[in-house]
Amino acid sequence: MPEPLDDTDAATRQGPGRVLITVYAIFALAATARSLEQIATKFHVAPLAFLLSAFAGIVYVVATISLIRGWRRVARITITTEAVGVVVIGAASLIFTSAFPKPTVWSGFGYGYAFVPLVLPFVGLWWLHKTEAVPAA
Amino acid sequence: MNGPLPALVTIVSLVLAAWALVQVIRNRPVGRGLLVGVGVLEVALVALLITGIVQMLGSDHDFSRATFVGYLVGAVAIPPVAAAWSMDETDRYGTTVLLVALLVMPVMVLRLQQIWAGPVA
Numbered sequence: 109m110p111e112p113l114d115d116t117d118a119a120t121r122q123g124p125g126r127v128l129i130t131v132y133a134i135f136a137l138a139a140t141a142r143s144l145e146q147i148a149t150k151f152h153v154a155p156l157a158f159l160l161s162a163f164a165g166i167v168y169v170v171a172t173i174s175l176i177r178g179w180r181r182v183a184r185i186t187i188t189t190e191a192v193g194v195v196v197i198g199a200a201s202l203i204f205t206s207a208f209p210k211p212t213v214w215s216g217f218g219y220g221y222a223f224v225p226l227v228l229p230f231v232g233l234w235w236l237h238k239t240e241a242v243p244a245a
Numbered sequence: 246m247n248g249p250l251p252a253l254v255t256i257v258s259l260v261l262a263a264w265a266l267v268q269v270i271r272n273r274p275v276g277r278g279l280l281v282g283v284g285v286l287e288v289a290l291v292a293l294l295i296t297g298i299v300q301m302l303g304s305d306h307d308f309s310r311a312t313f314v315g316y317l318v319g320a321v322a323i324p325p326v327a328a329a330w331s332m333d334e335t336d337r338y339g340t341t342v343l344l345v346a347l348l349v350m351p352v353m354v355l356r357l358q359q360i361w362a363g364p365v366a
Contacts, residue, residue, distance in 0.1 A: 127341045
């Protein structure tokens with residue numbers, strides 16, 4: 109890495125951040141590919157759920173890129189959206205079951221993905237906060 | 246899917262994941278040995294991709310073919326990207342990146358088997 113460790117732009121992708129980005133990238137790939145397949149082959153079955161899947165996919169892609177690039181403002185907004193999304197969609201999927209005949213990444217608070225989607229945004233926000241505190245040289 | 250490759254990929258991934266876990270605990274970066282192991286896994290994954298597509302083309306049962314190929318291609322793509330992404334770290338975190346990727350592999354093989362088995366996505 110050519111960047112010094114106290115560079116706050118680079119800080120989001122160093123150390124534990126590199127692992128966090130790996131998990132985000134896997135969810136970006138999984139959610140995006142899944143939603144493309146759902147929308148292309150069976151959109152009429154569950155349009156709301158599939159649009160939410162696509163939205164989740166976009167959120168993961170933007171979060172991944174902004175964490176890699178050190179775009180803190182974008183990362184904070186996106187990951188906050190993700191946190192709200194997983195909680196609201198998670199609750200809605202349990203309350204309004206008929207609106208979700210097919211699952212999204214965030215259905216049931218991400219139980220289909222071992223609840224990683226529920227934990228991930230809070231780890232992400234913690235990581236943004238922690239790396240913010242790194243003092244400039 | 247038929248043949249020994251799905252089981253082989255699962256076992257090699259889990260063995261490499263255990264190895265990576267030991268290196269994470271010892272706070273070691275990704276070493277040459279682990280990289281060679283990931284190379285071996287990659288060869289098995291490419292073989293899985295090829296035999297998977299050949300088996301798919303030779304079968305006429307009903308399953309989600311696009312999703313199936315998507316998982317095969319995704320499985321081939323993940324280890325090299327993870328290995329490259331792990332290289333910049335000089336301590337355990339690079340190895341943890343590889344560990345995460347290796348643990349995803351058995352899940353992907355499981356999903357491949359489920360997709361192959363039935364028409365219900």
